[in-house]
Amino acid sequence: MKISIVTPTLNAAPREHRMSQSFLELSLVSMVFKTRQGPFQALSNVNLRVEKGEFVTLIGHSGCGKSTLLNIIAGLYRCTSGGVLLEGREVDEPGPDRAVVFQNHSLLPWLTAYENIELAVKKTSVGKRNKAQMRDWVLHNLKLVQMDHAMNKRPEELSGGMKQRVGIARALAMEPKVLLMDEPFGALDALTRARLQDELLRIVADTGSTVVMVTHDVDEAVLLSDRVVMMTNGPAATIGEILEVNLSRPRERLALATDARYLSARKAVLEFLYQKQLKAA
Amino acid sequence: MNTTATVATVAAPPETSLRKADAVTDLGAVAAAATSTPAVATAAAQPPTPTAKRRPAWVDVLGDWAGKILPPLVTVAVLLGIWELASSQAGAALPPPSKVISDTKELILDPFFNNGGNDVGMAWQLLASLERVLYGYSIAVVVGISLGVLVGQFAIAMRGLDPIFQVLRTVPPLAWLPIALAGFRDGNPSAIFVIFITAVWPIIINTSIGIRNIPNDYRNVARVVQLNGVEYFWKIMMPAAAPYIFSGLRIGVGLSWLAIVAAEMLIGGVGVGFFIWDAWNSSRISDIVLALFYVGIVGFILDRLVSWIGRMVARGSSVS
Numbered sequence: 159m160k161i162s163i164v165t166p167t168l169n170a171a172p173r174e175h176r177m178s179q180s181f182l183e184l185s186l187v188s189m190v191f192k193t194r195q196g197p198f199q200a201l202s203n204v205n206l207r208v209e210k211g212e213f214v215t216l217i218g219h220s221g222c223g224k225s226t227l228l229n230i231i232a233g234l235y236r237c238t239s240g241g242v243l244l245e246g247r248e249v250d251e252p253g254p255d256r257a258v259v260f261q262n263h264s265l266l267p268w269l270t271a272y273e274n275i276e277l278a279v280k281k282t283s284v285g286k287r288n289k290a291q292m293r294d295w296v297l298h299n300l301k302l303v304q305m306d307h308a309m310n311k312r313p314e315e316l317s318g319g320m321k322q323r324v325g326i327a328r329a330l331a332m333e334p335k336v337l338l339m340d341e342p343f344g345a346l347d348a349l350t351r352a353r354l355q356d357e358l359l360r361i362v363a364d365t366g367s368t369v370v371m372v373t374h375d376v377d378e379a380v381l382l383s384d385r386v387v388m389m390t391n392g393p394a395a396t397i398g399e400i401l402e403v404n405l406s407r408p409r410e411r412l413a414l415a416t417d418a419r420y421l422s423a424r425k426a427v428l429e430f431l432y433q434k435q436l437k438a439a
Numbered sequence: 440m441n442t443t444a445t446v447a448t449v450a451a452p453p454e455t456s457l458r459k460a461d462a463v464t465d466l467g468a469v470a471a472a473a474t475s476t477p478a479v480a481t482a483a484a485q486p487p488t489p490t491a492k493r494r495p496a497w498v499d500v501l502g503d504w505a506g507k508i509l510p511p512l513v514t515v516a517v518l519l520g521i522w523e524l525a526s527s528q529a530g531a532a533l534p535p536p537s538k539v540i541s542d543t544k545e546l547i548l549d550p551f552f553n554n555g556g557n558d559v560g561m562a563w564q565l566l567a568s569l570e571r572v573l574y575g576y577s578i579a580v581v582v583g584i585s586l587g588v589l590v591g592q593f594a595i596a597m598r599g600l601d602p603i604f605q606v607l608r609t610v611p612p613l614a615w616l617p618i619a620l621a622g623f624r625d626g627n628p629s630a631i632f633v634i635f636i637t638a639v640w641p642i643i644i645n646t647s648i649g650i651r652n653i654p655n656d657y658r659n660v661a662r663v664v665q666l667n668g669v670e671y672f673w674k675i676m677m678p679a680a681a682p683y684i685f686s687g688l689r690i691g692v693g694l695s696w697l698a699i700v701a702a703e704m705l706i707g708g709v710g711v712g713f714f715i716w717d718a719w720n721s722s723r724i725s726d727i728v729l730a731l732f733y734v735g736i737v738g739f740i741l742d743r744l745v746s747w748i749g750r751m752v753a754r755g756s757s758v759s
C-alpha cells in the first residue's frame with residue numbers, strides 16, 4: 159500500500175558494509191568526457207544498489223546521462239572515478255554477463271535472426287552446450303519472444319517491433335546476470351510498445367532476470383519496475399530520487415489504469431520530472 | 440519512359456504512336472487504381488483503348504527487353520556508320536570498319552594460333568595480359584585489404600601511413616616502371632609490380648573508409664559478446680565494410696587493366712599492350728582497332744565480374 163520515496167544517501171557505502179553486499183553496486187560513479195570544448199562532467203557520484211531479480215528503470219530528461227550510466231554498467235564506458243561491482247567483482251570490460259539491448263536493435267544486417275542470436279550464444283556456450291543443444295537454446299529464446307517463425311529472416315525483412323524482439327532474445331540467450339536495456343521500445347509505436355512491455359513482464363517473471371532499463375516513458379517505468387530511479391538534469395547528473403513501486407505481480411495493464419497506487423506512483427515520477435527537474439528550455 | 444519512346448522513334452518510327460497510346464492508357468489505369476474512383480470518372484476523362492487489355496504479357500517482356508538492347512545497338516550502328524562514311528573519303532588516315540574486318544579476318548577467326556614468339560593469336564595475347572593482371576591484382580587485393588584494415592582500425596597506423604599513401608597514390612602508374620625494372624631487372628615482374636602499385640591505393644583507401652564507418656553499435660555488440668580479433672574480423676569487419684571494399688576492388692581492377700596495356704607497350708613480349716605497339720610499328724592500323732575493341736570488352740567484363748562478386752558477397756550486408 160505504501161509508496162516510499164527514498165532519497166539516496168550521498169555518502170558512499172562505507173567499505174565495512176561489504177558484508178551486506180548487493181548484487182549490483184554502483185558507488186560514487188562519475189563520468190567526465192573529454193570534448194573539444196574541454197572536459198564535460200556527465201555524471202557525478204552516482205550510488206545505486208540493485209538486488210538480484212530486481213527490475214530497475216532509469217528515468218530522466220534527455221541528455222541527463224542515462225545511456226552513459228547504462229554503458230558504464232555494461233563496461234562499454236569506463237567511469238572516470240568510482241566503480242561498479244557485480245556479485246562483488248569489479249566491472250571493467252563488456253561481457254555477456256551484462257547483455258545489452260540497444261535502442262536501435264543493432265542486429266547485424268548480414269545475419270538472419272537465428273544467426274544473430276547464435277553469434278551471441280556461441281561464446282557463452284563453449285564447454286556448456288553441444289551443437290544440437292545450442293540450436294535448441296537459440297530456438298528456445300526465439301520462441302520466448304515469439305519470433306521462431308521468422309528465424310531465417312534478415313533484420314531488413316523484420317518490422318521494428320520484431321527486430322527489437324530478436325534483440326531481446328539475443329540478450330536473454332546470453333543468460334546475463336543483469337539484463338541492460340537502453341530505451342528498448344523507444345522507437346516503437348504505442349500499441350507495439352504495450353505488447354512488448356507485457357511480453358517483457360512475462361519473460362522477466364519466467365526467467366527471474368535482473369533488469370536495469372533506461373526509459374523516457376513514465377507509464378513504462380511504473381508498469382515494469384520494482385524501483386524507478388529518477389535522475390537529475392545534467393551536467394553532473396546524479397540520482398535525484400528513487401521511487402519504490404509496490405505493486406503486486408503479475409501486473410495487468412488495464413487493471414492498473416485505475417489503480418490508486420499506480421496513479422500516485424505515476425504522479426510522483428511526473429512531479430519529479432516536471433516540477434523538480436523542469437528542463438530549462 | 441521518355442528515353443524508351445525517344446529510342447523507339449529512332450529504331451522504328453511506326454511503333455512510336457502505339458507505344459505512346461499504351462503509356463497513356465497504363466497511366467490512366469494506375470490513376471484509377473490509386474484513387475479508386477469509379478471507372479466512369481476515368482472513362483470520362485480518358486477513354487480507354489479497347490486493344491490495351493488484350494495485349495499478352497510476353498509482348499511487354501519483349502518490349503522491355505528491346506528497350507534495353509536496342510538503344511546501345513542503335514548507337515553502335517550510328518557510330519559505325521559515321522566512321523564508315525568518314526574513313527571512306529579519299530585520303531582518310533584510318534581504315535573504315537569494313538576494311539578493319541577484312542584486314543583482321545584471320546585474327547578474328549583463329550584467336551588461338553601459335554607461331555612461336557610474339558606471333559600468337561589474340562586470345563593468347565589477352566590471356567598473357569590477364570595473367571599479369573591476375574598476379575598483380577591479387578597481390579594488391581591482399582596487401583590493400585590488410586593495409587586498409589590496419590589504417591582503418593588503428594588511429595596510430597592512420598596517422599603514420601596515410602600521408603605516405605596520399606603522396607604515393609598520385610604517382611602515375613608508368614612512372615613506377617623504370618624503378619621496377621631497375622629493381623627486378625626483368626620485364627614481367629616489373630609489369631606485375633606496376634599493376635599492383637596501381638590497384639592497391641583505391642583498395643587501401645576504400646577498405647579503411649569502410650572500416651572507419653562501421654557503426655559503433657556493431658562494435659559494441661562485438662564487445663558485449665566478447666568476439667576475439669579473428670572472429671571480429673570475419674563476423675563484423677568484413678561484412679560491414681564489404682560494400683566499401685568492393686567499390687575499391689572495382690576501381691582497382693579497372694585501373695589495373697588501364698595500366699597493363701601501357702606497361703606492356705614498354706616491356707614487350709606477348710601481351711595485348713605490346714601487340715598494339717608492334718602493330719603500330721608495322722603500320723597494321725586495323726590490328727590496333729581490333730585490339731582496342733578486345734581491350735574494351737575485357738575491361739568491361741572484368742569490371743562486371745568484380746561488381747558481381749561484390750554483390751554476391753555483400754548481399755544483405757548493407758551498411759545502413
Ligand SMILES: Nc1ncnc2c1ncn2[C@@H]1O[C@H](COP(=O)(O)OP(=O)(O)OP(=O)(O)O)[C@@H](O)[C@H]1O
Pocket residue numbers: 191192193198200218219220221222223224225226227392
Ligand atoms: N562519448 C561522449 N563524448 C562526449 N560527451 C558525451 C558522450 N556521450 C555522452 N555525452 C554527453 O553526456 C550527456 C549524457 O548523455 P547520454 O547519452 O547518457 O544521455 P541520455 O540521458 O541517455 O539522453 P537520451 O535520453 O536523449 O538518450 C550528454 O550531455 C551528452 O552530450
Ligand SMILES: [Mg+2]
Pocket residue numbers: 224225226340
Ligand atoms: Mg540515451
